[in-house]
Amino acid sequence: MNFKTGFFAVAVMGLLVGASGCGNACDDYTDAVVAKYSDCGVDTSDGSSSDGSTAECTDEAAALAECLTPCLDALTCDGLSGKDLDNATAYGECSTKCVSGG
Secondary structure (H helix, E strand, C coil), rough: CCCHHHHHHHHHHHHHCCCCCCCHHHHHHHHHHHHHHHHHHCCCCCCCCCCCCCCCCCHHHHHHHHHHHHHHHHCHHHHHHHCHHHHHHHHHHHHHHHHCCC
16 A cells, blocks of 8 residues: 555544544544544535434544544645655554554
8 A cells, every 4th residue: 555545544534533523633633633633624514415423433443533633633635635654654663663562
């Protein structure tokens, strides 16, 4: 899997988990993803028609969101776009550790 695909998968997972409306961790991560994308000029509208249902924010999802938030905070717009490969790599390594439980 290439970096852009991996990054997109992690970001989408964060949006889906965070969209659940659970306590602070999931909501905070979702807000952080949307803010980061918005700050970097990335459109965050999904264009889908939702039935309003949400995913449950489990303890595991909340822990993952808490782990991913500092990774996202350190990601720059140049890292997000791939212009700063060192920053993009650092984000990928950080988020991979979170997802793999490391």
